[in-house]
Amino acid sequence: MAEYRETPLAERPKTLDPNEYFNVSLEKRGAEEARAAFRANLKRQYQMQLNNPHRKELIEDPALTNWVQARGNIYPHFRPTQRTSMFGLAFGVVPLFFFYYVFKTTRDWKEERIRSGTDTQKYRLTS
Amino acid sequence: YEELKNGKWLTDLAYFLSALQHSSGMSKDMIPGPYPKTPEERAAAAKKYNLRVEDYEPYPDNGEGFGDYPKLPDKSQHERDPWYNWDHPDLRRNWGEPIHWDFDMLTRNRVDMSPSPVSWSSMCKQLFGFIGFMLFMFYLGEKFPSYQPVAPKQYPYNDLYLERGGDPEKQPEEVKNYEI
Numbered sequence: 001m002a003e004y005r006e007t008p009l010a011e012r013p014k015t016l017d018p019n020e021y022f023n024v025s026l027e028k029r030g031a032e033e034a035r036a037a038f039r040a041n042l043k044r045q046y047q048m049q050l051n052n053p054h055r056k057e058l059i060e061d062p063a064l065t066n067w068v069q070a071r072g073n074i075y076p077h078f079r080p081t082q083r084t085s086m087f088g089l090a091f092g093v094v095p096l097f098f099f100y101y102v103f104k105t106t107r108d109w110k111e112e113r114i115r116s117g118t119d120t121q122k123y124r125l126t127s
Numbered sequence: 128y129e130e131l132k133n134g135k136w137l138t139d140l141a142y143f144l145s146a147l148q149h150s151s152g153m154s155k156d157m158i159p160g161p162y163p164k165t166p167e168e169r170a171a172a173a174k175k176y177n178l179r180v181e182d183y184e185p186y187p188d189n190g191e192g193f194g195d196y197p198k199l200p201d202k203s204q205h206e207r208d209p210w211y212n213w214d215h216p217d218l219r220r221n222w223g224e225p226i227h228w229d230f231d232m233l234t235r236n237r238v239d240m241s242p243s244p245v246s247w248s249s250m251c252k253q254l255f256g257f258i259g260f261m262l263f264m265f266y267l268g269e270k271f272p273s274y275q276p277v278a279p280k281q282y283p284y285n286d287l288y289l290e291r292g293g294d295p296e297k298q299p300e301e302v303k304n305y306e307i
Contacts, residue, residue: 031179031181034179035179035182038177038178038179039221039224042177042221042222042223043214043221043222045222045223046221046222046223059222061222061223062223063176063177063222063223063224063225063226064226065157066157066159066175066176066196066225066226067228067230069157069158069159070158070159070193070194070196070228071228073158073159073194074191074192074193075192076158076194077159077161077162077190077192077193077194078191078192079190080190081189081190083189083190083191084190084191
């Protein structure tokens with residue numbers, strides 16, 4: 001039988017994990033059962049709503065609502081710490097100054113070249 | 128009227144109105160709460176997100192705004208079983224299943240984090256090795272160009288004196304393009 005070799009980015013698939021079949025403790029089995037119970041409950045809820053002939057509206061997914069609200073309401077839980085301030089500076093303030101200097105200096109060089117007549121490129125696609 | 132007398136009647140009214148407009152009430156409960164500190168808060172948060180209390184792990188509280196949203200393992204949807212009977216097969220997700228924070232990045236159209244057959248270091252070495260080698264060779268070729276020896280084109284008849292409109296009476300200067 002081929003021996004599956006794990007590499008840093010290729011983790012062992014669950015079906016090839018010997019721990020799934022041997023060394024299965026009671027706690028692990030209980031945990032798996034609880035998770036399966038959660039999943040089955042959600043499936044049942046969904047199917048009941050889906051196949052309900054009297055349903056007229058869309059089936060609302062609470063997990064989706066949670067996710068959308070979480071992504072949209074980041075500011076209420078935002079706290080200015082060292083890390084977040086560093087991010088803010090690095091992405092919000094530094095690019096302004098950096099690009100100002102880059103553009104200014106390169107265009108000043110070009111201006112100098114054009115004024116002194118040393119500019120060799122007569123035709124430019126971008127200018 | 129009791130609520131109207133309360134100081135936050137305006138926010139309550141706002142939520143009520145938004146619930147009216149979105150016809151999906153209880154949006155106030157759906158906003159993630161603050162980072163859970165006590166075990167009871169953790170249990171309540173796990174219940175809210177349909178997770179087992181043992182499985183529930185919030186993001187570390189470093190002010191980045193996650194609140195009590197659970198930290199799910201970074202697995203892209205590419206890795207999920209294609210043959211299982213998902214409720215939403217294109218997203219490989221069941222209804223009500225807690226959604227990863229970066230779910231829109233991990234869909235099947237986008238970032239694929241599934242295991243690669245070759246290790247990351249090997250891939251990096253191969254790619255950057257090749258690119259680096261090619262760049263280096265191009266740089267050398269710029270520095271030390273190598274082509275057939277060339278010279279300006281030599282024309283006969285004294286550099287085509289007559290053909291270039293030279294005076295047929297005058298004797299042109301001799302152009303010698305060779306050396307014996």
